[in-house]
Amino acid sequence: MKIFENNGHKIYQGDAIEILQNNIENNSVDLIFVDPPYNIGKNFNGRKDKWKSDEDYLNWCYQWIDLLLKKLKKTGSLYIMTSTQFIPHFDIYLRDKIEILSRIVWSYDSSGVQAKNYYGSMYEPILFCVKDRNNYTFNSDEILVEAKTGSKRKLIDYRKNPPQPYNTKKVPGNVWNYPRVRYRMAEYENHPTQKPIALLERIIKASTNEGDIVLDPFSGTFTTSYVAKKLKRKSIGIEIDEDFSKIGIRRVLEQFKLNGEDLSPEPKTYQIKNTQQQTLFETKQEYEA
Numbered sequence: 285m286k287i288f289e290n291n292g293h294k295i296y297q298g299d300a301i302e303i304l305q306n307n308i309e310n311n312s313v314d315l316i317f318v319d320p321p322y323n324i325g326k327n328f329n330g331r332k333d334k335w336k337s338d339e340d341y342l343n344w345c346y347q348w349i350d351l352l353l354k355k356l357k358k359t360g361s362l363y364i365m366t367s368t369q370f371i372p373h374f375d376i377y378l379r380d381k382i383e384i385l386s387r388i389v390w391s392y393d394s395s396g397v398q399a400k401n402y403y404g405s406m407y408e409p410i411l412f413c414v415k416d417r418n419n420y421t422f423n424s425d426e427i428l429v430e431a432k433t434g435s436k437r438k439l440i441d442y443r444k445n446p447p448q449p450y451n452t453k454k455v456p457g458n459v460w461n462y463p464r465v466r467y468r469m470a471e472y473e474n475h476p477t478q479k480p481i482a483l484l485e486r487i488i489k490a491s492t493n494e495g496d497i498v499l500d501p502f503s504g505t506f507t508t509s510y511v512a513k514k515l516k517r518k519s520i521g522i523e524i525d526e527d528f529s530k531i532g533i534r535r536v537l538e539q540f541k542l543n544g545e546d547l548s549p550e551p552k553t554y555q556i557k558n559t560q561q562q563t564l565f566e567t568k569q570e571y572e573a
């Protein structure tokens with residue numbers, strides 16, 4: 285296991301279960317976002333996301349779920365994802381242990397979905413849970429969206445005196461539309477299941493305040509820690525793969541070299557102007573430009 289840290293942000297490179305057991309204090313975390321391997325055969329840099337049986341996968345998940353519940357503060361929130369076929373098992377397992385307040389559908393556009401003889405999957409489920417339904421953070425004002433009424437005219441509330449236009453802002457419902465992260469998007473990193481910044485922004489804004497601690501035990505490209513940092517929260521990210529951890533070291537700790545190795549992202553094909561000489565980013569400013 286390796287630890288990298290800077291300014292309230294910690295990156296653990298190693299196995300999530302071992303690190304949760306040995307390195308994270310009980311009742312210490314305000315928000316947990318978990319996006320584990322889904323047991324659907326993705327290739328995480330050579331590590332296959334497929335267990336021998338469904339039972340093996342679920343038993344592995346139940347081990348880290350139990351640990352996460354210990355790490356969460358009494359006022360804390362948990363957002364947990366997995367594939368559509370396994371989320372019902374998570375739901376039933378969690379129901380007796382924590383309050384499930386929302387069953388969220390992250391819905392996205394169709395590109396990449398090619399099923400011809402059945403209905404291709406266009407969403408991923410997220411369970412939003414809290415330990416205490418009478419005492420948890422939910423900053424509704426921070427995440428308001430425009431209510432879509434279907435009306436072209438401004439609706440007036442005549443029950444008010446004098447009559448006033450209806451408030452058109454509302455707390456989002458449980459169907460969230462965000463595009464998946466694509467190669468040409470500025471936030472893209474080299475990872476098969478990167479989650480969008482916008483998705484994590486809604487979750488972290490709603491369920492934490494500045495200075496709170498956000499934990500992500502399967503960090504991948506460290507989107508959670510990256511957004512936590514942007515919003516002035518603290519973060520703990522765990523990731524088993526060395527290359528993915530380096531993405532976190534660059535994205536969250538803003539370190540562009542590690543033991544002499546350049547951590548700049550590969551330039552995208554459309555950014556390589558001259559095929560003889562590949563452009564590499566020297567600084568974060570250049571990368572973000």
Ligand SMILES: C[S@@+](CC[C@H](N)C(=O)[O-])C[C@H]1O[C@@H](n2cnc3c(N)ncnc32)[C@H](O)[C@@H]1O
Pocket residue numbers: 298299300301319320321322328331475477478479480501502503504505506507508522523524525528
């Ligand atoms: C679905 S991805 C997470 C993607 C992430 N949410 C993002 O936005 O990039 C799951 C990650 O878990 C990592 N992983 C798999 N087994 C692990 C383990 N035992 N401990 C820690 N990380 C693990 C994989 O390498 C992969 O990057």
